[in-house]
Amino acid sequence: MELLDFYADWCGPCQMLKPTIEEFEKAHPEVKVTSVNIDEDEELAEKYGVSGIPCLVVLKDGEEVRREVGVMPLKKLEKLVGV
Amino acid sequence: MEKYDVVIVGAGMAGLTAAIYVARAGKSVLVLEGKVEGGQIINTVDIENWPGDMRVSGVDLIRKIKSQVEELGAKIDYVNVVKITPKDGGFEIFGDMDEKFEASSVILAMGTNPRKMSDEQTKSAGKRPISYCATCDGALYKDKTVVVVGHGNSAKHEVKYLEGICKKVYNIHHDEPIPEDAEAVFVAIGRIPATKCAEGLVEIDPSGYIMADETCHTSREGVFVAGDCRVKDLRQLVTAASDGSVAATEAVKYIA
Numbered sequence: 001m002e003l004l005d006f007y008a009d010w011c012g013p014c015q016m017l018k019p020t021i022e023e024f025e026k027a028h029p030e031v032k033v034t035s036v037n038i039d040e041d042e043e044l045a046e047k048y049g050v051s052g053i054p055c056l057v058v059l060k061d062g063e064e065v066r067r068e069v070g071v072m073p074l075k076k077l078e079k080l081v082g083v
Numbered sequence: 084m085e086k087y088d089v090v091i092v093g094a095g096m097a098g099l100t101a102a103i104y105v106a107r108a109g110k111s112v113l114v115l116e117g118k119v120e121g122g123q124i125i126n127t128v129d130i131e132n133w134p135g136d137m138r139v140s141g142v143d144l145i146r147k148i149k150s151q152v153e154e155l156g157a158k159i160d161y162v163n164v165v166k167i168t169p170k171d172g173g174f175e176i177f178g179d180m181d182e183k184f185e186a187s188s189v190i191l192a193m194g195t196n197p198r199k200m201s202d203e204q205t206k207s208a209g210k211r212p213i214s215y216c217a218t219c220d221g222a223l224y225k226d227k228t229v230v231v232v233g234h235g236n237s238a239k240h241e242v243k244y245l246e247g248i249c250k251k252v253y254n255i256h257h258d259e260p261i262p263e264d265a266e267a268v269f270v271a272i273g274r275i276p277a278t279k280c281a282e283g284l285v286e287i288d289p290s291g292y293i294m295a296d297e298t299c300h301t302s303r304e305g306v307f308v309a310g311d312c313r314v315k316d317l318r319q320l321v322t323a324a325s326d327g328s329v330a331a332t333e334a335v336k337y338i339a
Contacts, residue, residue: 073161
């Protein structure tokens with residue numbers, strides 16, 4: 001499993017979500033978490049058609065299986081990823 | 084099951100201020116939040132009407148308040164409350180992932196959510212992205228054409244903000260179709276109170292706001308309301324904080 005976390009520095013909800021992402025990373029080392037700054041990596045944001053942030057995309061074997069836009073607590077994030 | 088003197092539903096300005104007051108009164112208090120603390124203000128970059136700060140971001144302000152709340156001994160838990168029922172003179176509070184809590188008194192501080200577009204208008208948007216926050220998502224549409232739905236103050240603010248980023252910004256009413264060349268839709272047609280979990284527990288007005296006067300007492304003894312989800316004229320950070328202090332003081336009096 002892999003989690004892409006699309007964010008930007010100017011996005012308040014993204015900043016609020018950051019500690020939850022960090023907590024998730026600590027609790028689930030088996031999931032590869034990549035935080036993508038959409039201002040620095042526009043290409044990747046475009047590839048995944050990111051239209052609102054924070055945007056969380058769950059990948060399985062490199063293929064997108066789920067996504068959600070907006071802040072959420074750890075339990076909901078775990079449910080989204082499926083761990 | 085966990086039992087508290089006061090359970091507060093919602094960790095925006097009203098709920099967190101209430102938590103400060105309840106904790107300082109020496110009572111046990113739990114704040115339940117479905118998403119993340121802060122509520123509406125985490126979308127605001129520059130708050131200029133919070134006394135003591137000429138300019139402060141919603142995120143910075145809420146982080147300070149959160150650490151204050153925790154230092155005072157109040158607990159915050161991330162639970163989406165779906166139902167509250169009276170039980171043996173107190174209350175049971177239920178979350179959407181089977182969580183359950185007990186409290187002697189409850190403070191409702193759920194705030195509001197953005198009002199969604201009509202089904203017809205949503206249909207005319209097709210698969211184009213819909214956003215409820217220009218400052219969050221506007222930068223994704225640099226040099227593109229977008230549309231803002233709504234004509235109130237917040238809609239005007241969104242239009243002005245987006246005009247600084249986008250190539251073209253349409254501004255339409257809530258009953259008009261989405262223009263064909265708009266690549267994204269920004270909706271600003273008001274807000275609706277997030278009071279579903281309080282239905283059947285307290286009296287709610289036809290617009291969804293919880294009925295209570297300045298004392299923050301709801302129609303049910305032991306249940307108080309604070310902030311934007313209460314019937315009131317002015318919804319601001321300071322009035323939310325004010326409600327929080329009143330509701331907490333009344334709740335503490337009630338359980339004494």
